Amino acid sequence: xxxxxxxxxxxxxxxxxxxxxxxxxxxxxxxxxxxxxxxxxxxxxxxxxxxxxxxxxxxxxxxxxxxxxxxxxxxxxxxxxxxxxxxxxxxxxxxxxxxxxxxxxxxxxxxxxxxxxxxxxxxxxxxxxxxxxxxxxxxxxxxxxxxxxxxxxxxxxxxxxxxxxxxxxxxxxxxxxxxxxxxxxxxxxxxxxxxxxxxxxxxxxxxxxxxxxxxxxxxxxxxxxxxxxxxxxxxxxxxxxxxxxxxxxxxxxxxxxxxxxxxxxxxxxxxxxxxxxxxxxxxxxxxxxxxxxxxxxxxxxxxxxxxxxxxxxxxxxxxxxxxxxxxxxxxxxxxxxxxxxxxxxxxxxxxxxxxxxxxxxxxx
Amino acid sequence: xxxxxxxxxxxxxxxxxxxxxxxxxxxxxxxxxxxxxxxxxxxxxxxxxxxxxxxxxxxxxxxxxxxxxxxxxxxxxxxxxxxxxxxxxxxxxxxxxxxxxxxxxxxxxxxxxxxxxxxxxxxxxxxxxxxxxxxxxxxxxxxxxxxxxxxxxxxxxxxxxxxxxxxxxxxxxxxxxxxxxxxxxxxxxxxxxxxxxxxxxxxxxxxxxxxxxxxxxxxxxxxxxxxxxxxxxxxxxxxxxxxxxxxxxxxxxxxxxx
Numbered sequence: 001x002x003x004x005x006x007x008x009x010x011x012x013x014x015x016x017x018x019x020x021x022x023x024x025x026x027x028x029x030x031x032x033x034x035x036x037x038x039x040x041x042x043x044x045x046x047x048x049x050x051x052x053x054x055x056x057x058x059x060x061x062x063x064x065x066x067x068x069x070x071x072x073x074x075x076x077x078x079x080x081x082x083x084x085x086x087x088x089x090x091x092x093x094x095x096x097x098x099x100x101x102x103x104x105x106x107x108x109x110x111x112x113x114x115x116x117x118x119x120x121x122x123x124x125x126x127x128x129x130x131x132x133x134x135x136x137x138x139x140x141x142x143x144x145x146x147x148x149x150x151x152x153x154x155x156x157x158x159x160x161x162x163x164x165x166x167x168x169x170x171x172x173x174x175x176x177x178x179x180x181x182x183x184x185x186x187x188x189x190x191x192x193x194x195x196x197x198x199x200x201x202x203x204x205x206x207x208x209x210x211x212x213x214x215x216x217x218x219x220x221x222x223x224x225x226x227x228x229x230x231x232x233x234x235x236x237x238x239x240x241x242x243x244x245x246x247x248x249x250x251x252x253x254x255x256x257x258x259x260x261x262x263x264x265x266x267x268x269x270x271x272x273x274x275x276x277x278x279x280x281x282x283x284x285x286x287x288x289x290x291x292x293x294x295x296x297x298x299x300x301x302x303x304x305x306x307x308x309x310x311x312x313x314x315x316x317x318x319x320x321x322x323x324x325x326x327x328x329x330x331x332x333x334x335x336x337x338x339x340x341x342x343x344x345x346x347x348x349x350x351x352x353x354x355x356x357x358x359x360x361x362x363x364x
Numbered sequence: 365x366x367x368x369x370x371x372x373x374x375x376x377x378x379x380x381x382x383x384x385x386x387x388x389x390x391x392x393x394x395x396x397x398x399x400x401x402x403x404x405x406x407x408x409x410x411x412x413x414x415x416x417x418x419x420x421x422x423x424x425x426x427x428x429x430x431x432x433x434x435x436x437x438x439x440x441x442x443x444x445x446x447x448x449x450x451x452x453x454x455x456x457x458x459x460x461x462x463x464x465x466x467x468x469x470x471x472x473x474x475x476x477x478x479x480x481x482x483x484x485x486x487x488x489x490x491x492x493x494x495x496x497x498x499x500x501x502x503x504x505x506x507x508x509x510x511x512x513x514x515x516x517x518x519x520x521x522x523x524x525x526x527x528x529x530x531x532x533x534x535x536x537x538x539x540x541x542x543x544x545x546x547x548x549x550x551x552x553x554x555x556x557x558x559x560x561x562x563x564x565x566x567x568x569x570x571x572x573x574x575x576x577x578x579x580x581x582x583x584x585x586x587x588x589x590x591x592x593x594x595x596x597x598x599x600x601x602x603x604x605x606x607x608x609x610x611x612x613x614x615x616x617x618x619x620x621x622x
Contacts, residue, residue, distance in 0.1 A: 347429060348429075348467075348484075351429070351441055351442060351443075351484075352484060354439075354440075354441035354444075355443030355444055355479065356482075358440065358441055358443075358444045358479070359443070359444065359478065359479035359480070362478065
């Protein structure tokens with residue numbers, strides 16, 4: 001499968017698209033987390049664009065103990081402000097929430113803070129998230145002269161569902177012991193989904209040609225952990241003799257795994273989708289996260305699990321202990337890789353990955 | 365003949381073995397800033413000592429931090445190579461502690477020498493050979509002296525800092541207070557032993573445990589580690605070349621698979 005030129009290597013400089021959007025007068029709403037419903041942004045006539053840490057250093061505005069990802073994301077928001085019409089932040093983990101306070105003082109664009117419930121398995125959370133999404137709609141309507149109605153929302157839900165279906169279809173090509181698309185290419189497609197216009201992306205995804213050749217080989221690995229935009233980490237697994245067959249990252253399967261159901265009440269359907277999607281480590285309940293990893297391990301015939309943990313990402317550091325113990329009970333080996341700057345640390349990260357993959361694959 | 369080259373952060377080691385895995389010769393040279401150059405130098409030296417030339421080499425495997433930068437037919441990670449090397453020489457070992465110039469590692473292996481679990485400290489100089497190098501330099505003595513003086517200590521001081529830079533100021537402070545240098549040295553080695561022991565405890569100790577890497581040559585440090593673990597480690601005759609040996613053993617395997 002050949003990745004389209006417009007997607008290949010986009011992960012290295014996604015801001016290229018922002019210049020294009022500006023030239024074509026397309027208003028862009030920057031968001032930080034996939035708990036923000038892109039459906040509402042599109043229904044408001046805006047282009048959603050997930051802001052990454054790519055190309056930014058840690059911001060001097062955050063304390064030294066802030067997770068480097070959140071800090072660099074803040075830096076990018078400030079650096080790229082001119083390209084955005086507004087921003088939306090979700091309070092999933094605390095550093096993200098705190099970015100909101102800093103941004104309030106530093107930028108002049110409309111800014112929204114969404115508070116997705118951390119406990120996701122009760123009716124109260126569902127009602128609460130529905131109200132939060134209504135509040136987000138009001139923010140969009142008020143600040144961007146939008147009029148989100150049933151019709152526009154229904155269309156955007158269909159469009160986003162189509163993207164998710166296409167991405168999931170490609171993802172499932174690697175089910176069982178299959179290997180039709182490399183982990184690296186698959187992540188490139190998912191990230192493009194957060195940056196490109198959905199209609200354009202959907203056309204490209206539909207035109208992808210799947211051949212029957214084996215696209216990759218090696219120990220089948222599931223990747224877990226902190227948000228990953230730096231695909232050198234995924235590449236390093238491939239270069240170390242592994243094949244990233246599945247993941248539960250928010251820049252991976254969590255972005256597209258489930259759809260918004262068809263309903264007369266779009267806001268309830270949206271709340272249901274966002275609350276029931278595979279969970280972020282900052283959300284509860286734990287057993288759902290572990291269960292999702294178990295399912296992926298079985299579905300994709302996983303031989304080992306790698307957890308990438310960015311320094312100071314408390315939710316994943318705590319989570320990793322439960323994940324490791326749960327996998328050990330099932331005889332699945334796991335590796336915990338912590339880092340601060342993957343680009344600079346790729347040598348030592350690769351040493352760990354190689355050793356792990358060699359040991360899982362019986363290399364010694 | 366088969367070659368293993370371990371391009372480590374401080375030293376590059378080359379070893380030549382025969383098809384039965386028996387040691388023919390080896391060489392250890394400083395890595396410097398050019399792994400390619402140091403690996404060629406080490407290999408030339410090992411070949412010369414064995415009265416061989418490069419035409420006698422059937423397969424070579426590189427390992428260590430500089431493995432991707434040197435001329436070898438294939439590469440393997442240090443963890444796998446150390447395990448393979450230890451298993452060859454000390455088959456009863458189930459836990460390995462390796463303390464090198466830039467990092468320290470603890471590895472659990474099974475009866476076949478296969479890696480079961482491992483943990484590394486590769487981000488902080490404390491707990492590595494570099495820590496000892498810095499301290500030897502602060503104390504203005506060759507690194508080999510640290511081990512000897514450690515054995516003369518009667519009342520080791522407590523070094524509380526786990527950071528190389530802060531530990532250095534702590535050492536200076538102890539010396540200026542008139543504390544005997546051997547007690548300061550023993551305190552330093554105890555501090556590293558404790559750090560390494562804590563790291564190993566996270567993957568669990570299994571008897572017997574082997575100790576490899578350049579730091580295993582320091583008698584004083586071996587004593588500090590033995591005291592902390594409560595057991596005497598198995599140490600190969602030349603602990604610094606075990607990783608290279610594992611690479612050479614991998615070369616035999618790779619050659620057979622060709």
